[in-house]
Amino acid sequence: MLDICLLGTGGMQPLPYRWLTSMMARCDGSNLLIDCGEGTQTAARRAGVNLMKMDAVCLTHYHGDHIFGLPGLLQTLGCQGRTRPLALYGPKGLGEVWAALRVLTGPLPYPVYAEVLDAPAALCEKFGGWPQGAKLTPVPTRHRVVSQGYRLDLPRAGRFSPEQARALGVPVKQWKTLQHGESITLDGGRVIQPEAVLGPARQGLSFVFSGDTAPCPVLTFCSATPPMLCRSRPRRPNSTATAPSGRAQLSPPKRARSGSGSSTIRP
Numbered sequence: 001m002l003d004i005c006l007l008g009t010g011g012m013q014p015l016p017y018r019w020l021t022s023m024m025a026r027c028d029g030s031n032l033l034i035d036c037g038e039g040t041q042t043a044a045r046r047a048g049v050n051l052m053k054m055d056a057v058c059l060t061h062y063h064g065d066h067i068f069g070l071p072g073l074l075q076t077l078g079c080q081g082r083t084r085p086l087a088l089y090g091p092k093g094l095g096e097v098w099a100a101l102r103v104l105t106g107p108l109p110y111p112v113y114a115e116v117l118d119a120p121a122a123l124c125e126k127f128g129g130w131p132q133g134a135k136l137t138p139v140p141t142r143h144r145v146v147s148q149g150y151r152l153d154l155p156r157a158g159r160f161s162p163e164q165a166r167a168l169g170v171p172v173k174q175w176k177t178l179q180h181g182e183s184i185t186l187d188g189g190r191v192i193q194p195e196a197v198l199g200p201a202r203q204g205l206s207f208v209f210s211g212d213t214a215p216c217p218v219l220t221f222c223s224a225t226p227p228m229l230c231r232s233r234p235r236r237p238n239s240t241a242t243a244p245s246g247r248a249q250l251s252p253p254k255r256a257r258s259g260s261g262s263s264t265i266r267p
């Protein structure tokens, strides 16, 4: 199951009912946060999202309305007792940004590994818990500064057969391992391969998130096949509207509503 929670979709300034850009992607207990605008912690609390569980924060670019929530969030995680490492991904320039953020956060009780992500990353190799084949790919976008979006690809194994698992004597607590495509060994030493309880592989799930961007061919191409695209747009500098013009655009619209909210894609 892939659960997408749009914590904030606003631009430039947070509004009482519209927080700045941030999105949480959850898959079977593994989490990624993309962008962290001011107010992300409050938005997460209202949405019931536990930010302690995230493996990584992925930044689309370094304008303040996409990152000003990060120093406070990193401090909160430390206060809540996090010791597990946290990955910080972003486009070129991340080293300078992280150096500045570190001055603001002070010492943290957990390591933060800042890495410019310029190639696809196998999530299951970097973090435990992600399904085999889960991949995070940076997607170049077009903004006034260096920027990138992210495409998340999740493979989907064949449909799991509880009846077959029971017939083979597989304990329920080991079902998830087989569902993730890994073999198990029963108490008696018998090895059960995932193929024994899974049907034919199904089409995977993909999600593309873009921060501020003008239309660009790469993003269009990467969004051509996924079931969902989310894109935020900055407010026009000469706009006098009181509500931000930036809106999340989700495609197809029946999958999710615009604005803060969540959408679940079930296998």
Ligand SMILES: [Zn+2]
Residues within 6 Å of the ligand: 061, 063, 143, 212, 234
């Ligand atoms: Zn921007």
